[in-house]
Amino acid sequence: MFIVFEGIDGTGKTTQAKLLAEHFQKLGRTVLLSREPTDGPWGTLLRNSAETGRLSPEEELETFLKDRRQHVAEKIAPALAEGSIVILDRYYFSTMAYQGIRGFDPQDIRERNEAFAPVPDLLLIMDLDVDSAIERIGARGDSTNEFEKRSSLTQCRETFLSLSGEPFAKVINTKNTPEQVTQDILEAIEQCKV
Ligand code: TYD
Numbered sequence: 001m002f003i004v005f006e007g008i009d010g011t012g013k014t015t016q017a018k019l020l021a022e023h024f025q026k027l028g029r030t031v032l033l034s035r036e037p038t039d040g041p042w043g044t045l046l047r048n049s050a051e052t053g054r055l056s057p058e059e060e061l062e063t064f065l066k067d068r069r070q071h072v073a074e075k076i077a078p079a080l081a082e083g084s085i086v087i088l089d090r091y092y093f094s095t096m097a098y099q100g101i102r103g104f105d106p107q108d109i110r111e112r113n114e115a116f117a118p119v120p121d122l123l124l125i126m127d128l129d130v131d132s133a134i135e136r137i138g139a140r141g142d143s144t145n146e147f148e149k150r151s152s153l154t155q156c157r158e159t160f161l162s163l164s165g166e167p168f169a170k171v172i173n174t175k176n177t178p179e180q181v182t183q184d185i186l187e188a189i190e191q192c193k194v
Helices: 013-026 041-052 057-081 092-101 106-114 130-137 143-161 178-191
Strands: 002-007 031-035 085-089 122-127 169-173
Touching: 002 013, 002 092, 013 031, 013 085, 013 122, 013 178, 031 057, 041 057, 057 085, 057 092, 057 106, 092 106, 092 143, 122 143, 122 178, 130 143, 169 178
Parallel strands: 002 085, 002 122, 031 085, 122 169
Antiparallel strands: none
């Protein structure tokens, strides 16, 4: 089973992905819990570029694709082939959202990715209104920054929600308590017949 967590910052994706991995491990399943950008060379370059100066939109998109190709080839595909449960904290839907903001067409990005990246069995869209997200990530203060943050979070959230009609997608309301969110995720998995 291949499960992907997506959503804007502040939705608790990382925490819930970890809890879900532990849940399956307790049941005796083998789990690959991984994230993008990865800890490999391309992912590291991307993470560092957040501090050392952002890449051009083209270079950034190409680097996310290289990172993902390597991730799929070396980790995701082998784990799925041996019957492990694969849980990802971000995947190509984040490229649609975040590189979409930088001017690329989300649908083109999706097609480029689906040419090599397997579609998940379940996409958990961790949803939160932008005000609450700003609150949680502590981005209040400097008004220019907050304005930019607000507009990019709004656009990303819209891209994620535009995927809610996909048969493999489920929107999770992360305004609820963490316990309720976990419950909703487990229910979504229950309903996902693979
Ligand atoms: P994030 O999950 O926030 O990592 P962390 O909390 O560990 O720093 O991801 C880092 C950033 O990378 C996030 O702002 C979204 C961005 N991103 C893209 O722009 N495109 C992508 O394809 C992916 C996977 C992430």
